Amino acid sequence: MTHTNKATLTRRELLIQLCKLLKEGTIEDQIDRIPLNMRPKGNQSLRCCIHKDRAVLKYKIMALLGFNVDDETDELTSLRDYVLRAKQRKSLTSKVMTVVDEACSSCQQGSYQISNMCQGCEARPCSENCPKNAVNFINGHAEINHETCVNCGKCMNECPFHAIIYRPVPCEEACPVKAISKDEQGIEHIDHDKCIYCGKCMASCPYGAIMEKSHIIEIFQAWENGKKIIALVAPSIAAQFRQSMPKVYNAIKKIGFYDIIEVAKGAEYTIEHESQEWSEKMHSGCQFMTSSCCHAYTELVNKHISELKDKVSDTPTPMFYAGKLAKEQYSDALTVFIGPCTAKRHEAYFLENIDYTLSFEELGALLIANNIDIEKMDNEINMQFADSNVQFFAQSGGVTDAISKKTGNILQSEIINGINKASIRQLKQIAKGKTESNFIEVMSCENGCVAGVNTLIKGKQALEIFKKNQNEIGR
Amino acid sequence: MCKEQKYIIQICTGTLCHVMGGAELPALIDYLPKNLKLKVQIKGMVCANYCKDQTKKPPFVLINSELMQEADLEKIINYLQKCENNDTYQ
Ligand code: FES
Numbered sequence: 324m325t326h327t328n329k330a331t332l333t334r335r336e337l338l339i340q341l342c343k344l345l346k347e348g349t350i351e352d353q354i355d356r357i358p359l360n361m362r363p364k365g366n367q368s369l370r371c372c373i374h375k376d377r378a379v380l381k382y383k384i385m386a387l388l389g390f391n392v393d394d395e396t397d398e399l400t401s402l403r404d405y406v407l408r409a410k411q412r413k414s415l416t417s418k419v420m421t422v423v424d425e426a427c428s429s430c431q432q433g434s435y436q437i438s439n440m441c442q443g444c445e446a447r448p449c450s451e452n453c454p455k456n457a458v459n460f461i462n463g464h465a466e467i468n469h470e471t472c473v474n475c476g477k478c479m480n481e482c483p484f485h486a487i488i489y490r491p492v493p494c495e496e497a498c499p500v501k502a503i504s505k506d507e508q509g510i511e512h513i514d515h516d517k518c519i520y521c522g523k524c525m526a527s528c529p530y531g532a533i534m535e536k537s538h539i540i541e542i543f544q545a546w547e548n549g550k551k552i553i554a555l556v557a558p559s560i561a562a563q564f565r566q567s568m569p570k571v572y573n574a575i576k577k578i579g580f581y582d583i584i585e586v587a588k589g590a591e592y593t594i595e596h597e598s599q600e601w602s603e604k605m606h607s608g609c610q611f612m613t614s615s616c617c618h619a620y621t622e623l624v625n626k627h628i629s630e631l632k633d634k635v636s637d638t639p640t641p642m643f644y645a646g647k648l649a650k651e652q653y654s655d656a657l658t659v660f661i662g663p664c665t666a667k668r669h670e671a672y673f674l675e676n677i678d679y680t681l682s683f684e685e686l687g688a689l690l691i692a693n694n695i696d697i698e699k700m701d702n703e704i705n706m707q708f709a710d711s712n713v714q715f716f717a718q719s720g721g722v723t724d725a726i727s728k729k730t731g732n733i734l735q736s737e738i739i740n741g742i743n744k745a746s747i748r749q750l751k752q753i754a755k756g757k758t759e760s761n762f763i764e765v766m767s768c769e770n771g772c773v774a775g776v777n778t779l780i781k782g783k784q785a786l787e788i789f790k791k792n793q794n795e796i797g798r
Numbered sequence: 799m800c801k802e803q804k805y806i807i808q809i810c811t812g813t814l815c816h817v818m819g820g821a822e823l824p825a826l827i828d829y830l831p832k833n834l835k836l837k838v839q840i841k842g843m844v845c846a847n848y849c850k851d852q853t854k855k856p857p858f859v860l861i862n863s864e865l866m867q868e869a870d871l872e873k874i875i876n877y878l879q880k881c882e883n884n885d886t887y888q
Contacts, residue, residue, distance in 0.1 A: 326822060327819045332818060335817060336818070563821075564821075565816070565824075566811075687813070687816070687817035688817070691813060696814075697813050698811055698813070698845070699845075779816065779821040784825055
């Protein structure tokens with residue numbers, strides 16, 4: 324049904340509480356109360372008891388304060404202490420996500436299970452077809468011996484009653500590159516040598532145990548110190564609020580951002596360069612070139628498909644150029660990228676001109692903490708919008724369209740709409756030259772950034788609003 | 799008594815409700831069961847300050863004049879079904 328679930332809402336509620344306290348300036352005194360207020364005595368608990376619930380919330384807050392949850396050395400450290408430490412912190416890290424071990428339910432290793440639909444039939448194809456003799460019948464009911472089972476799934480396919488099901492570990496299932504796995508205690512850990520920061524584990528965990536390490540503390544500190552902060556807003560925002568763009572931008576300014584630069588402005592440069600680069604490469608006899616704006620994709624190539632490396636465009640991303648524009652215009656200001664993407668947080672860490680990142684969720688929390696209702700904002704704004712062609716960059720196929728227009732429509736493109744295990748296999752084939760196309764566009768999220776992992780509205784709905792908003796502005 | 803559009807559903811479009819899950823509620827139209835499809839009209843409503851009441855939780859939805867807090871698709875559909883059932887018994 325909808326993509327927002329109770330685990331996402333818990334995260335948003337925590338963000339809102341945090342922003343409110345930061346705004347009021349009472350964070351140090353009040354932060355340890357958040358878990359108590361959200362799970363008061365006498366309330367029904369989600370897990371075994373309210374104490375467990377509160378502990379989970381505490382560690383989720385720790386992540387939102389920008390810490391690695393497994394870095395805790397003393398369990399008695401209060402959230403207040405963490406706030407003080409966060410305020411002292413001088414630098415961010417490239418590890419943008421952390422697993423909240425307290426919340427990770429240690430889902431059992433993915434396995435096949437016999438349900439009570441099993442009729443104990445005479446044919447027993449499950450046990451007949453098992454190559455490892457792992458299915459036995461006890462009291463006329465099939466049972467799988469998990470010691471010998473190799474998870475081939477033949478029993479499930481053979482059962483005439485559909486009585487056998489596969490129970491996955493959601494985060495491991497969602498990760499396209501096997502970068503998340505269990506330790507001896509069954510708790511998941513991210514292997515940063517493999518992780519491409521796509522955020523799919525985070526979006527899939529039913530316990531909300533995987534969290535982004537927020538920069539919210541740093542951003543409030545900067546405001547407190549009187550810094551100017553420039554918001555670099557990703558074009559996918561057009562799908563996020565069901566409100567007109569001038570209203571949304573006015574609301575962002577009202578939070579306290581000094582100015583707004585559309586990341587789409589940066590995309591104008593990306594397209595210019597990438598089109599030229601593509602033409603040059605085709606002239607010099609290259610078979611094809613791939614896009615490079617999706618950071619999860621470039622990480623994928625770097626860490627897992629190195630044979631594709633020299634095919635990836637060298638053109639910097641729209642975020643890079645937007646940061647550059649901002650710092651040229653305001654040399655004394657800090658820049659914050661606002662977008663739907665976990666991978667951009669990682670990319671930003673390495674870019675000199677991007678100081679911090681905020682997700683659309685975090686933006687929402689900031690608006691609420693500031694009592695801003697977008698609907699009530701002014702519908703007029705004095706700013707220079709980016710070219711309408713490039714706004715569609717945020718949607719799968721948008722990069723292709725823009726470059727195609729620039730280069731005179733001789734582009735033959737293949738679009739990889741979403742990174743998953745199957746599309747990685749496809750990319751490996753493409754790396755071997757098995758493609759008819761001369762341009763490959765890759766987006767980690769299905770439908771593109773408009774439906775990114777950290778959005779308020781996803782999928783088909785997001786796409787519809789996006790198109791409507793872009794057309795309405797009629798730029 | 800199957801008047802057309804006997805249920806008017808107003809989804810709060812204020813930013814707080816939107817962020818706390820209201821954003822995706824307009825998808826309701828796609829998920830309504832057959833028996834309800836034609837009887838429901840979905841609209842937006844500006845923040846009516848229900849969110850100022852600390853004892854209640856967003857997102858807010860008005861179904862005719864009934865206020866629903868912590869609304870989600872399932873809750874709305876269940877509520878409508880219940881109304882329908884009561885109507886048939888009367
Ligand atoms: S935002 Fe929905 S009632 Fe205020």
